[in-house]
Amino acid sequence: MGNRGMEELIPLVNKLQDAFSSIGQSCHLDLPQIAVVGGQSAGKSSVLENFVGRDFLPRGSGIVTRRPLILQLIFSKTEYAEFLHCKSKKFTDFDEVRQEIEAETDRVTGTNKGISPVPINLRVYSPHVLNLTLIDLPGITKVPVGDQPPDIEYQIKDMILQFISRESSLILAVTPANMDLANSDALKLAKEVDPQGLRTIGVITKLDLMDEGTDARDVLENKLLPLRRGYIGVVNRSQKDIEGKKDIRTALAAERKFFLSHPAYRHMADRMGTPHLQKTLNQQLTNHIRESLPALRSKLQSQLLSLEKEVEEYKNFRPDDPTRKTKALLQMVQQFGVDFEKRIEGSGDQVDTLELSGGARINRIFHERFPFELVKMEFDEKDLRREISYAIKNIHGVRTGLFTPDLAFEAIVKKQVVKLKEPCLKCVDLVIQELINTVRQCTSKLSSYPRLREETERIVTTYIREREGRTKDQILLLIDIEQSYINTNHEDFIGFANAQQRSTQLNKKRAIPNQVIRRGWLTINNISLMKGGSKEYWFVLTAESLSWYKDEEEKEKKYMLPLDNLKIRDVEKGFMSNKHVFAIFNTEQRNVYKDLRQIELACDSQEDVDSWKASFLRAGVYPEKDQAENEDGVQENTFSMDPQLERQVETIRNLVDSYVAIINKSIRDLMPKTIMHLMINNTKAFIHHELLAYLYSSADQSSLMEESADQAQRRDDMLRMYHALKEALNIIGDISTSTVSTPVPPPVDDTWIQSSSSHSPTPQRRPISSVHPPGRPPAVRGPTPGPPLIPMPAASFAAPPIPSRPGPQSVFANNDPFSAPPQIPSRPARIPPGIPPGVPRRPPAAPSRPTIIRPAEPSLLD
Numbered sequence: 001m002g003n004r005g006m007e008e009l010i011p012l013v014n015k016l017q018d019a020f021s022s023i024g025q026s027c028h029l030d031l032p033q034i035a036v037v038g039g040q041s042a043g044k045s046s047v048l049e050n051f052v053g054r055d056f057l058p059r060g061s062g063i064v065t066r067r068p069l070i071l072q073l074i075f076s077k078t079e080y081a082e083f084l085h086c087k088s089k090k091f092t093d094f095d096e097v098r099q100e101i102e103a104e105t106d107r108v109t110g111t112n113k114g115i116s117p118v119p120i121n122l123r124v125y126s127p128h129v130l131n132l133t134l135i136d137l138p139g140i141t142k143v144p145v146g147d148q149p150p151d152i153e154y155q156i157k158d159m160i161l162q163f164i165s166r167e168s169s170l171i172l173a174v175t176p177a178n179m180d181l182a183n184s185d186a187l188k189l190a191k192e193v194d195p196q197g198l199r200t201i202g203v204i205t206k207l208d209l210m211d212e213g214t215d216a217r218d219v220l221e222n223k224l225l226p227l228r229r230g231y232i233g234v235v236n237r238s239q240k241d242i243e244g245k246k247d248i249r250t251a252l253a254a255e256r257k258f259f260l261s262h263p264a265y266r267h268m269a270d271r272m273g274t275p276h277l278q279k280t281l282n283q284q285l286t287n288h289i290r291e292s293l294p295a296l297r298s299k300l301q302s303q304l305l306s307l308e309k310e311v312e313e314y315k316n317f318r319p320d321d322p323t324r325k326t327k328a329l330l331q332m333v334q335q336f337g338v339d340f341e342k343r344i345e346g347s348g349d350q351v352d353t354l355e356l357s358g359g360a361r362i363n364r365i366f367h368e369r370f371p372f373e374l375v376k377m378e379f380d381e382k383d384l385r386r387e388i389s390y391a392i393k394n395i396h397g398v399r400t401g402l403f404t405p406d407l408a409f410e411a412i413v414k415k416q417v418v419k420l421k422e423p424c425l426k427c428v429d430l431v432i433q434e435l436i437n438t439v440r441q442c443t444s445k446l447s448s449y450p451r452l453r454e455e456t457e458r459i460v461t462t463y464i465r466e467r468e469g470r471t472k473d474q475i476l477l478l479i480d481i482e483q484s485y486i487n488t489n490h491e492d493f494i495g496f497a498n499a500q501q502r503s504t505q506l507n508k509k510r511a512i513p514n515q516v517i518r519r520g521w522l523t524i525n526n527i528s529l530m531k532g533g534s535k536e537y538w539f540v541l542t543a544e545s546l547s548w549y550k551d552e553e554e555k556e557k558k559y560m561l562p563l564d565n566l567k568i569r570d571v572e573k574g575f576m577s578n579k580h581v582f583a584i585f586n587t588e589q590r591n592v593y594k595d596l597r598q599i600e601l602a603c604d605s606q607e608d609v610d611s612w613k614a615s616f617l618r619a620g621v622y623p624e625k626d627q628a629e630n631e632d633g634v635q636e637n638t639f640s641m642d643p644q645l646e647r648q649v650e651t652i653r654n655l656v657d658s659y660v661a662i663i664n665k666s667i668r669d670l671m672p673k674t675i676m677h678l679m680i681n682n683t684k685a686f687i688h689h690e691l692l693a694y695l696y697s698s699a700d701q702s703s704l705m706e707e708s709a710d711q712a713q714r715r716d717d718m719l720r721m722y723h724a725l726k727e728a729l730n731i732i733g734d735i736s737t738s739t740v741s742t743p744v745p746p747p748v749d750d751t752w753i754q755s756s757s758s759h760s761p762t763p764q765r766r767p768i769s770s771v772h773p774p775g776r777p778p779a780v781r782g783p784t785p786g787p788p789l790i791p792m793p794a795a796s797f798a799a800p801p802i803p804s805r806p807g808p809q810s811v812f813a814n815n816d817p818f819s820a821p822p823q824i825p826s827r828p829a830r831i832p833p834g835i836p837p838g839v840p841r842r843p844p845a846a847p848s849r850p851t852i853i854r855p856a857e858p859s860l861l862d
Contacts, residue, residue, distance in 0.1 A: 012289065012739065013075070013131070015731045016296075032199075032288055033133040034281060035164050038174030038186040040139030043205035046236035047174055048136050050274040051281065053128070055248060056081070056094040057136060058102050066109050068119040068159060069101065069136040076125035084121035097122070114147040117159045132285075135163050140185040157189065165193045170284055176206040177216045177233070181225050182752065191753040197228030198744060201280060204233045207265070208258055215264035220272065226748040232280060233265065233272045283742045290741050297732050304725045311722045325705040332446055333695065336456060337687045339442040344680060358438045362680070365430045366672040368614035373423035374664055375617050388412055388649045388656070409652050409659075410486050416660050417483045420667055424475050431675050432468050435683065436461055448711040452695070452704045459694045463686050464679070471678040478670055482663050492665075494658045517541045518615040522548075524593075525581055525600040534602070543619055546584070559593060566592075568616055569624040571600050580609045584621070 034051070036044040045057040045065060052073065058064050081091040083100060091097045101120060109116045115138055137160050144152040164171050171194060173186035181187075181204075190200040204216055218224035220233050235255040237246055252274055259269035270276070343358030356364065391408040439460050446453035488495070518541045525534050537548035537558060545563060550556040565588050571581040585598035593599050603609045613623070695704060707715075 012735050016289075016728075016735070020728060032284065033135055033163070033166065033169040034172065035135040035137060035160075035169050036172045036174055036203075037137055037160055037164060037189055038139060038203075039176075039179070039184075040141050042139060042174045042176050042179075042186070043234070043236045044139065044172075044174045045136055047172060047203055047205065047234060047274075047277070048134055050234070050236070050248060050252070051278055052124070052134065053248060054094055054124070055242075056097045056101075056124075058098055058105075065136055065138050066115045067105050068117065068138070068163065070119045070121050071134040071136065072121070072123045073129035073132045073134065074123055074125045075127065075129060075131055077127055079124075079126040079128075081122060081124045084123075110147055115152065115156065117155070117162075135169075137163060140189075157185075160189055161193065164189065167199075168288075169199065170281065171200045172203050173200055174203045174205055177204050177210050177219075178206055181219055187227075187753050191750070196747070197750060199284075200227060201229045201277075202227045202231035203277065204231050205236055207233050207262075208235050215262070217264040220265070220268065222748070225750075225752055227750055228745050228748050229280075230745070232277045233259070234274050234277060235259075286739050287741050290736065290739055293732050293736055297729065300725050300729050300732070304722070304729070307718060307722050307725070311718060325702065329452070329695070329705055330692070332449070332452065333456075333692050335445065336442050337684075337691070339445070340438060340687055341684055343438050343442065344684065357441065358434070361434050362431055364611070365427060365434070366675075368611055369430065370423065370427045370671060371668060372610060372614040372617060373426060374420070374668065375622060376423075384412070384416075384656070385649055385653060387415070388652045389645065392645065392648055392652070409655050412652065412656050413486055413659050414483050416656060417479060417663055420479055420482075420663070421476060424479065424667065424671060425472055427671060428468065428472055428475065428675060428679075431679065432464060435464050435680065439464075448707060449705055451699070451706055455695055455698050455704060456691070459691060459698065460683070460687060464683055467679045467682055471675060474674055474678055475671065478667070478674065482666070486659065488659075490659075490662055492658070492662050494654065515543045517543065517618050518612070519552075520612075521552075522612070523579065523602040524548075525577075525579065525602040526596065526598075539601075541615055541619055561592065561599075563619055563621055565590075566621045567624050568613060568621055569598075577602075579603065580606045582609050582613060584616075585624075 034048075036048050038044045041064075048071070049055055049057055052071070057069070079092070081094065081097050082089065083091075083104070085104060086100075091100065101122070104120055108118055138156050140153070140156055140160070141148075142153045144150055149155065163169065171190045173184065173190045175181055175184040175186055187200075187202065191197075194200045204220060207216060210216065216233065220231050222230040235258050237248075237251045241251065255273050256269070256275075259265045259272045265272060344362070346359050388408060391411050392405060395405045395407050439457060443453045443457050446456060487493075518539075520539060521536055522539045523534055523536045527533060527535065537550065538552045538554065539546065539548045540554065543563075545560050546566075547560040548558050550558060561584075565586050566584055567587055569583050569585060571583045573580060579602035581600050581602045583598045583600045584592060586592050589597070591597055601612070603612065616622075
């Protein structure tokens with residue numbers, strides 16, 4: 001290939017790609033696209049070919065490139081080409097590549113000069129290229145020919161803008177030297193998408209075809225019509241050279257000879273030619289790579305720091321070392337015990353903020369779930385009164401009792417105490433489940449050693465199950481003890497005298513007045529759509545009332561509901577709703593809120609519903625079946641109409657209620673203590689003192705400490721990743737020190753491109769000025785004799801008549817400083833506003849010729 005600059009960049013990029021591939025990532029350098037833009041037959045394809053170093057594009061006169069060619073250069077060990085439209089075929093002969101491009105162009109556009117925006121995708125694999133994208137675009141034309149549409153100019157411009165608008169594309173604005181540079185459509189389009197000129201490079205072609213006695217020295221020196229990145233002149237092969245099979249290497253040598261031998265260019269020959277263009281573009285690629293390095297370095301360093309702590313453990317790792325296995329086993333068992341205790345007892349470090357776990361969930365079972373289970377069991381009023389009535393009747397037998405029998409009270413109490421067994425045993429089961437879940441969470445850190453994890457879980461779970469039996473036996477023993485002796489002398493027991501006078505509101509003992517029991521969000525679910533629909537509020541439950549606010553700041557109170565005569569009932573979940581609902585209602589059939597007999601409160605989970613119910617229980621608001629005095633009067637009539645019996649039932653009911661409340665209070669206090677002592681504390685002690693011995697007795701140390709295949713692979717991958725990251729950072733450091741960034745050139749006054757953008761000149765022909773000099777009539781047709789130009793003040797003319805590089809029909813003006821000023825020519829040449837009009841150009845190498853002044857043409861504004 002002919003691009004040596006690119007070949008120097010290839011090792012740098014390959015090193016980066018290899019370093020990132022070793023850590024399983026891709027190096028996103030995203031090298032810029034290089035797009036060539038210019039008029040027809042300006043030499044765009046030749047410039048592109050010279051950059052690649054291969055002769056493979058169609059050539060000829062007129063419009064040859066009629067579809068965009070997206071050329072992807074891909075680094076590979078072998079050299080071949082393939083097209084997207086025929087992937088199965090690999091081209092090793094680049095003459096066949098050219099023929100396929102021509103055939104594919106004709107297939108879509110026809111053979112009569114038609115164009116198409118559908119690109120041809122060509123990939124060239126070679127060991128001599130970087131991963132780059134080059135784009136060869138159709139030449140800008142104005143007059144449709146053949147099958148071209150009438151708006152051919154706009155179609156091609158839109159097509160070009162689509163490719164060069166991307167910020168990462170470098171634009172080569174190609175203009176032939178034998179065309180007026182001020183009319184360059186390529187520069188105008190580049191200016192539209194790159195107003196700062198940061199990615200536009202001017203390329204002047206066909207320097208060898210300029211008229212004798214003319215040159216483009218001022219243009220190439222960036223003096224006449226300046227660009228920020230300047231111009232580079234190139235000499236491409238002519239059609240005759242191509243047909244004569246003149247290779248690119250020979251063409252480059254001829255180009256070099258041209259610049260060295262030409263008197264106007266020899267002093268800047270080192271800054272001209274295809275090799276310098278390659279060098280300039282490759283320097284832009286180097287700049288892009290260097291600009292990408294800080295982000296890549298930062299990314300690698302953050303990954304390295306995240307691995308540093310774990311790798312420290314593995315740096316001197318020997319899997320089969322028995323000392324290491326013993327140490328690791330001791331450390332892991334000790335850490336397991338610490339983690340288990342922290343989860344149960346609570347800890348300030350590593351707090352889970354997403355959900356309750358361990359000790360917090362057990363606490364919730366003790367103080368919310370268990371009391372709620374007791375209350376649900378306790379109040380079945382209708383059955384209880386019936387049982388009391390039957391007990392009294394059965395004790396009296398055939399006689400009619402005058403006094404309330406003690407035995408009925410004891411029988412009913414013992415039956416109620418037996419009912420406590422079910423919620424107590426259920427509480428133990430819930431705690432055991434939480435303990436087992438906590439053990440599994442703590443053993444997750446042992447996942448590196450699956451056998452050790454499995455044995456640890458098995459041993460601890462077996463021990464918990466053993467303690468379960470003892471704990472349940474102890475709890476059943478507590479209930480049996482309560483059942484064995486009914487202590488009617490208890491200080492909290494109301495006695496027979498008080499039982500007869502006790503009001504039916506005794507059950508509504510409130511907590512400390514104004515004590516806040518719970519706060520949280522709830523949704524009022526049964527407000528009609530006409531009144532705003534369901535809405536979420538911030539609820540505050542105290543011992544005396546339920547209030548709700550607009551938000552948790554508790555500034556805007558919406559309502560306060562007293563808790564007197566309130567009960568709770570369950571509500572079925574709605575068909576389309578994912579909320580769990582319970583309701584609050586008034587036992588005296590009054591509206592609870594506005595015109596609602598009950599308010600339905602919705603939570604996200606059933607667990608939240610149970611928790612709120614337990615909180616309401618603490619406030620004295622019981623489930624619906626708590627008391628049903630109003631209905632019971634009717635129900636009792638079905639089995640007794642005796643007023644004396646009713647009074648006896650009521651007395652025993654109050655006595656039972658009082659004594660069962662004493663037992664419940666005792667059980668609620670003893671249950672957490674019993675479970676903590678016999679199960680949780682014993683399990684913690686077992687883990688700390690006996691677990692290690694059980695592990696040693698269950699299996700030998702080497703089998704326990706066998707790493708899982710996944711862990712071994714993870715360790716190897718981590719170490720490999722660590723070393724690869726360090727190597728990649730070293731490579732980035734080497735690239736940073738071995739390459740040099742080229743600073744961005746300072747801005748230049750390139751407004752001449754904008755000033756010419758309002759005209760639509762035809763190629764190789766200068767437009768007439770649309771604004772005449774002030775105070776002077778337009779020039780008449782025909783040549784006007786007169787001596788050559790002399791310098792004049794800048795303010796003399798609105799459109800200064802400094803000639804640019806002449807077209808085919810004009811030559812440079814005579815620069816005799818002693819000549820008289822000529823008349824104003826009909827067409828001014830465009831120059832930057834900052835250059836005074838009339839400044840003489842550098843004398844050409846050939847003898848000067850008189851200025852040819854063409855007849856004036858009608859102005860576009862006339």
